[in-house]
Amino acid sequence: MSRFNLYIDEQHPSPWQQTWREFKRSHVAMAGIIMLGFFTVVALFGPLIAPYDPLLQNTDTTLIPPSWDPSGTVRYVLGTDALGRDLFSRLIHASQVTFGTSVMLVMVAMLVGVAIGVMAGMSYGVRASIINHLLDALMVIPTLLLAIIIVAIVGTGLVNSMWAITLALIPHFVHHTRNTVRELMKKEFILATKLDGASKPHIFIYSLLPNMIEMLVVQGTIALSIAILDITALGFLNLGAQGSTIELGAMLAESLNVVYIAPWNIALPGLTIFLMVFSVNVVGDGLRAALNRRLRH
Amino acid sequence: MALLDIKNLTLEIDTEAGWIKALDKANLMVKENEIQALVGESGSGKSLIVRAISGGLPQQMRITADRLTWRGKNLLAMNGEERREIMRRDIAVVFQDPIGTLDPTVSLGEQLEESVPYEFVGSGWFWQKRAVRRKIAIQLLHKVGIKDHVATMRAYPHQITTDIGQKFMIAMALVSQPALLIADDPTRGMEATTKTQILKLFKRLNQTKGLSILFVGHDLLAISSMADSMTVLYCGQTVESGPIQKLQKRPLHPYTKALMESAPSFRVDLAPKSPLVTLPGTIPTLQHLPIGCRLGPRCERAQKTCVQAPEIRKIHDHQYSCHFPLHSKAK
Amino acid sequence: MTTILSAKALTYVSEAPRRFGRRKHEAFKLGPFDLTIEKAETVAIIGGNRSGKSVLARLLCGAMQPTDGEIIFHQDAPHSSTAAKQQWQKQQVRMIFQRSSESLNPALTIGGILHEPLKLNTDLSYAQREEKIAAVLSQVGLLREHYFFYPHMLSDGQQQRVAMARALILNPSVIVADEPFAALDPSVRSQTVNLILQLQRDLGLSFVFISHNLGIVRHIADRMVVMNEGQIIEAGRTDTLFRWPKHEITQRLISAHQSLIPQASDGKRLK
Numbered sequence: 001m002s003r004f005n006l007y008i009d010e011q012h013p014s015p016w017q018q019t020w021r022e023f024k025r026s027h028v029a030m031a032g033i034i035m036l037g038f039f040t041v042v043a044l045f046g047p048l049i050a051p052y053d054p055l056l057q058n059t060d061t062t063l064i065p066p067s068w069d070p071s072g073t074v075r076y077v078l079g080t081d082a083l084g085r086d087l088f089s090r091l092i093h094a095s096q097v098t099f100g101t102s103v104m105l106v107m108v109a110m111l112v113g114v115a116i117g118v119m120a121g122m123s124y125g126v127r128a129s130i131i132n133h134l135l136d137a138l139m140v141i142p143t144l145l146l147a148i149i150i151v152a153i154v155g156t157g158l159v160n161s162m163w164a165i166t167l168a169l170i171p172h173f174v175h176h177t178r179n180t181v182r183e184l185m186k187k188e189f190i191l192a193t194k195l196d197g198a199s200k201p202h203i204f205i206y207s208l209l210p211n212m213i214e215m216l217v218v219q220g221t222i223a224l225s226i227a228i229l230d231i232t233a234l235g236f237l238n239l240g241a242q243g244s245t246i247e248l249g250a251m252l253a254e255s256l257n258v259v260y261i262a263p264w265n266i267a268l269p270g271l272t273i274f275l276m277v278f279s280v281n282v283v284g285d286g287l288r289a290a291l292n293r294r295l296r297h
Numbered sequence: 298m299a300l301l302d303i304k305n306l307t308l309e310i311d312t313e314a315g316w317i318k319a320l321d322k323a324n325l326m327v328k329e330n331e332i333q334a335l336v337g338e339s340g341s342g343k344s345l346i347v348r349a350i351s352g353g354l355p356q357q358m359r360i361t362a363d364r365l366t367w368r369g370k371n372l373l374a375m376n377g378e379e380r381r382e383i384m385r386r387d388i389a390v391v392f393q394d395p396i397g398t399l400d401p402t403v404s405l406g407e408q409l410e411e412s413v414p415y416e417f418v419g420s421g422w423f424w425q426k427r428a429v430r431r432k433i434a435i436q437l438l439h440k441v442g443i444k445d446h447v448a449t450m451r452a453y454p455h456q457i458t459t460d461i462g463q464k465f466m467i468a469m470a471l472v473s474q475p476a477l478l479i480a481d482d483p484t485r486g487m488e489a490t491t492k493t494q495i496l497k498l499f500k501r502l503n504q505t506k507g508l509s510i511l512f513v514g515h516d517l518l519a520i521s522s523m524a525d526s527m528t529v530l531y532c533g534q535t536v537e538s539g540p541i542q543k544l545q546k547r548p549l550h551p552y553t554k555a556l557m558e559s560a561p562s563f564r565v566d567l568a569p570k571s572p573l574v575t576l577p578g579t580i581p582t583l584q585h586l587p588i589g590c591r592l593g594p595r596c597e598r599a600q601k602t603c604v605q606a607p608e609i610r611k612i613h614d615h616q617y618s619c620h621f622p623l624h625s626k627a628k
Numbered sequence: 629m630t631t632i633l634s635a636k637a638l639t640y641v642s643e644a645p646r647r648f649g650r651r652k653h654e655a656f657k658l659g660p661f662d663l664t665i666e667k668a669e670t671v672a673i674i675g676g677n678r679s680g681k682s683v684l685a686r687l688l689c690g691a692m693q694p695t696d697g698e699i700i701f702h703q704d705a706p707h708s709s710t711a712a713k714q715q716w717q718k719q720q721v722r723m724i725f726q727r728s729s730e731s732l733n734p735a736l737t738i739g740g741i742l743h744e745p746l747k748l749n750t751d752l753s754y755a756q757r758e759e760k761i762a763a764v765l766s767q768v769g770l771l772r773e774h775y776f777f778y779p780h781m782l783s784d785g786q787q788q789r790v791a792m793a794r795a796l797i798l799n800p801s802v803i804v805a806d807e808p809f810a811a812l813d814p815s816v817r818s819q820t821v822n823l824i825l826q827l828q829r830d831l832g833l834s835f836v837f838i839s840h841n842l843g844i845v846r847h848i849a850d851r852m853v854v855m856n857e858g859q860i861i862e863a864g865r866t867d868t869l870f871r872w873p874k875h876e877i878t879q880r881l882i883s884a885h886q887s888l889i890p891q892a893s894d895g896k897r898l899k
Contacts (some may be wrong), residue, residue, distance in 0.1 A: 014778060015735060188731040193690055194793070195723060196745040197715055206744060210735030338813035458677065477771070488676050493884035515814055518843060522888040557772045559814035561821075562889050563841035569866075570825055570848055573818040578812070579783045 029286025113173020
């Protein structure tokens, strides 16, 4: 055994690096992650990129088509809307709101969900099963419907709709966390750690969490795509972002009046939503496939 | 006459690092009425040989062989239909984990009756056929030593113990009256009493029914008590084969010797608590197979020439492939 | 010989699984029995399935609490408080599991795995822990480099060594192993046996293990405990038990094993 060969060309990647290596092998997933990176940059630095104030109305320049149209102009790259506001700037600001809030609320949902899930998974008896079955029952209701109900109670508005979607997403995280924790708790290495005299927080941080991260990333991407769709849907139904807050779903709803004379007003926000959800899903899929492949090795 | 004859079987697996020879010119011959043991540690490719015989290899594997014949008929040239027919009637396989290979939702009796080939059932009304099937099933259970057939037939896989499970699997395998039974490590993890029962059952089937058995495993104690001849596999290469007494009395390949010595029960003069003789190092992984004789890096007799794969040499029916076998003096 | 660990009237009763609308399953009952383990001796526990071997092993190392009776550790603890004493006792009796692949945390490096027991049970500084880990790794025949490896990169035998290192790192006096050889290949198994023998010689460890492999039991065990249905039916020196088994079940186990051994008859082996 002491003559173990260390090959120079061979690396010993950590489980994470291995996942990343498997992930890179899929070109579609790579395209997805680049797109996702682009949206992240837009969400972070949106206002610096946008050429105009998204709320600036100009009656002289209403409904100018995008620049590639013969009657379009380069000054408004993606054209303008019925009130003469620059569509490009509005899209950037709207993406910032939609994407940013989605990421934020997924993070909150994940934190709360994991906390409850770990508690449910590590404890036994009545308390655990109440948490478990009650929240599992909630998963039957589609998140969007749940969100609409919550918004109907607490009132419309972007912040309220965010809370609503967060609450609707929590059961998913609880469910998956609890299942993973239950599975892990049966493993012998947890027993070994317990025999070392580890406390529950120690077991959680060193034994459970590192083995859970990948599940969380995958579930996080799924939740993110749900969140984006829900937040735009609520915006579209006028239950979400109101007034001066620009949001992709609300943009769609506003442009409905001019859909025949200025179709780009509907097509461009729609395309943005599509790309956003698509990239998130592709990345999530790629991650899941990479994980499966890694575990099979 | 040889039932199953495998000569220079090479099986390659497509990996990231290109095609890797998981089996490198492996040889195996099972004669009629004999118990042949295929011995190797995990990663030696013994399960791959079983898979190559039974067919149905996945896409990323390809096999080439000088000979892979069943009763003189080339298995590689056959189409799927003919191959399945042989597997259905002539060759039966018993797997390691008996309870895992059974359908958990169907009672054992039903599973056994279902697998009775239609040729044995004869003609008649469906209730007559069912009675015949049932009779054959019960006979089989008695044959493998399950006395309480009523309870066993009614039980579901999770309700039976491992030894009943393994016996039942053997009954399932015998249902088509095969000529060859391939048992893939059937006694792994069993306690001594159960293991002996299963081994005795194999021996009895071999003697009374003339059934040939290919016993795959690494439990040398079990193998030496029942097998007639033995083939030793290391990392996909056949290192030694021959009648078991000869191999036991005078192993010629260093690996066979090391394997023999790893079982303390074989050593008569071994003082309690004395260290056992072992090969240094571990079995190389598929990605890091050495060239030439694959035992090379772990072999204390290895010399320069060992980077070339040794030819098969023969002393009567005792075959070995080693440049510096144990009966020659190392220079 | 000094007794290091003794169990008095040890009993364990598992709760019967409640099933709706079915006859109550009989609860599994272990004991009561007494058992002593001497310093630096090897005790093998053998027996059929469901004979309570694993439960006994887990009771000994404190992974399960006995229903009744007690396990006494005959060595003065350097601590005075009861809680500290108990913790110290747990450090002195360490367990090795059957499947080393499952007993190592897949998300930590070997280093991380070995840091854990030290961090939880000692006040050593990081540098001191590193030093200790390096020493233990070489003790079990691994390299310093293995510190940075993840469990899945190691072979079965190496994983078993890491499990051993994990058990040894707290300087225990008793190691309890649940079928440590069952999942190993012959050559690796011999290596592990050699390692255990050597460690026992060097460190004066007591070693309690469960095994189906009577060949190995006979080779390394000083004493043997035969269990059946939660009871110790026979115990004694390995040699004696192999030669003159008294209980019917022991006789069956031994003769089943002997029937497999070729040529070498009993007398010849023992001359």
